[in-house]
Amino acid sequence: MLAPLPASGVETAILARVFFLGMLDDTDRAAVTTLCRERVASDLAELRAAAVELDALEIPPEFAAAFRYQRATLDYGVRSNEVAAEWLEGLPD
Numbered sequence: 001m002l003a004p005l006p007a008s009g010v011e012t013a014i015l016a017r018v019f020f021l022g023m024l025d026d027t028d029r030a031a032v033t034t035l036c037r038e039r040v041a042s043d044l045a046e047l048r049a050a051a052v053e054l055d056a057l058e059i060p061p062e063f064a065a066a067f068r069y070q071r072a073t074l075d076y077g078v079r080s081n082e083v084a085a086e087w088l089e090g091l092p093d
Helices: 010-019 026-055 061-089
Strands: none
Touching (some): 010 026, 026 061
């Protein structure tokens, strides 16, 4: 439970850890919760930075249609991480 979260499948790994939080002592529970919160915050910061960089680009017209959907996918990642961060903050310590 205290191992670093994997590079992929983070959401599933976080949900599994939260599912079992009630079986941990207070110290380990706080450590796991902090680990999850920090990972989501880090991922969210990276996604937001990527969005800022992409939004500053001038996209050639021939790539505009593809970019629109690629940017929408990035927006989904930002939003889903925002929800995850809010949800994790709402967990009891």
